[in-house]
Amino acid sequence: MSVTSIGALRQRVTLEAPIDTADDSGSMTRSYASVAQIWAKLTPAAGEARFVAEREEQAITVVALIRWRADVTSRMRLVVGARTLLIHSVYDPDGRRRFLLCRCEEIEM
Known part of the structure; x- marks a missing residue:
């Protein structure tokens, strides 16, 4: 795969890391904390519709x-x-x- 130049990174995104904490009942609750503001090039690769828990999501x-x-x-x-x-x-x-490629998924309900 050909990696583009640094100038192709034109979208400002926030990188977030998970924080798992135990609540009063002992179960874990996940929240996210901002790690950094970084530049990225986002390229849509595929899309699908599927049913999860009897509801459709994209x-x-x-x-x-x-x-x-x-x-x-x-x-x-x-x-x-x-x-x-x-x-x-x-x-x-x-x-x-020099670069990282992150394969990501965006869920729309």
Whole structure:
């Protein structure tokens, strides 16, 4: 895959990490905290409609190209305005620690 230049990263996104805390009943509650504001190139890759828990939802696969960071994991998410992109996989496309490709999923209900 050909990786583009740094100038192609034109969308400002927020990288968020999960924080799991125990509530009073002992079950875990997940919230997210902002880690950094970063530049990204977001490219829609696929879309599908599916039924989950007897309701239809739209799932859009988005590939996010960002600058290489050591702390990005598949437990994190990207937030772009009102859109939330759950990161499913993170990889360095050329092994040179210049960029990361994040395969993300946006769910619309």
